[in-house]
Amino acid sequence: MWSLSYHSQKYFCHGIVISSSSEIGISRxxxxxxxxxxxxxxxxxxxxxxxxxxQGKPGGLRCFGAARQVPQRLYTLDELKLNGIEPVSLLSPVDATLGSIERNLQLASLVGGFAAWKVFEFNPQQVLFLSLGILFLWTLDLVSFNGGVGSLVLDTIGHTFSQKYHDRVIQHEAGHFLIAYLVxxxxxxxxxxxxxxxxxxxSLNVQAGTAFVDNEFLEEVNAGKVSATTLNRFSCIALAGVxxxxxxFGYAEGGLDDINKVARTKLAEAMSMGTSVGSCIDIIEDAVKDADI
Structure with missing residues (x-):
């Protein structure tokens, strides 16, 4: 628990002392x-x-739970367009990068198979057995791993050969991380x-993603009473990446500067280096302090 001595000007949190402003960063x-x-x-x-x-204590965490959601309002598609938002790009995202990689792999497989057929002079029976073997492995992946092996291969190739895809995944997860922390x-x-x-x-069925401490949410779910506030918070987090x-990347003209001010860029850079959760939180707090938001 926090306690304050007005004479010593020291704050205590779980045995950690936060003293003068020069010590705030280190203590946090x-x-x-x-x-x-x-x-x-x-x-x-x-x-x-x-x-x-x-949370909210001097020298503590200014940003955790500090965001306030605007009142809910339903927008028509025409209203979104008038505000410079293209509904199809925002509400129906398509992973064109991985789609392109998948098509190129399929084409390369066909070319490679044809080349192998010519070089090794496979007979029709061998080609049939090879095709059945590939089909069996593909079906096994779909049934046993829910397509996890294929997704792993595509995602790995995407990160290796497409800088745009690599950057987009990082920014997406940084969006989830940042909004979750703020709400x-x-x-x-x-x-x-x-x-x-x-x-x-x-597990092959786990892809890139951000996990959260959701005990309170699960308690509400198990009790069968999920509050509107909780649902709104998790809805914001779920949509934050998109x-x-x-x-x-969608040619939006407004709002980007505001996001940069609350550390999304620095946060993404830190996450790309595998920085710990605590260090990522520290980056958010430092960025807000420096920007004096």
Whole structure:
């Protein structure tokens, strides 16, 4: 718990002392380092408790849960267009990059198969058996791994050969991370590729994504009473990645400067280097402090 001594001007949070303004940055990083340790142990509640103790306190976390949602309003497609938003690009995103890579792989497979047929002089029966073998593996992937192997291959090639795709995935996850933090949901980890997710989670069915400390949400779900406030917060988080991509790559003319002010660019750079959750939070807080928002 926090306590304040007006004589010593020191603040205490779980044994961590925050003193003068010159020590605020270091002390906050110490607290966030402890948050990382609790998340690494799988103790989400302890990590969330630490963050809430720092929330809104002098030298603590200014931004956690500080965002306020605007009143809900239904917009028509025409109204979106009048505001410079192309509904198809925002509401029906299509991954053209991976689609192009998949088509090129299919074409390369056909060319490679034809070349192998000519070089090794396969007879029709061998070609049939080879085709059936490939079809079997493809079906096995779909049935057993829900297409996870194919997705892993495509995603890995995309990150390796397409800088645009690589950057877009990072910005997308940074959008989820940032908005979650601002509306008061603690991120507990993230992955930026299917291969990274496989290494961390040991599953082919897990792709790039950001995980959150959602105990309170699950409690409401289990009780059968999800509040409108909770639903709105998680809806914002779910749509944050798409909205970030649209602002960055969909030719949006407004709002980008506001996002940059609250650390999305620096956050994405940090996430691309695999920075810990606590360090990412520290970057957000520092950026807001420097911008004096």
């Amino acid at each position: 990083r110490q607290a966030l380092s402890q948050v990382d340790k609790e998340l690494a142990k799988g103790d989400d509640k302890a990590a969330l408790s630490l963050v809430k103790d720092l 008061g949901i603690l991120p507990k980890g993230y992955t930026l590729s299917s291969l990274e997710a496989l290494k961390k989670e040991g 909205a970030t991509e649209y602002l960055l």
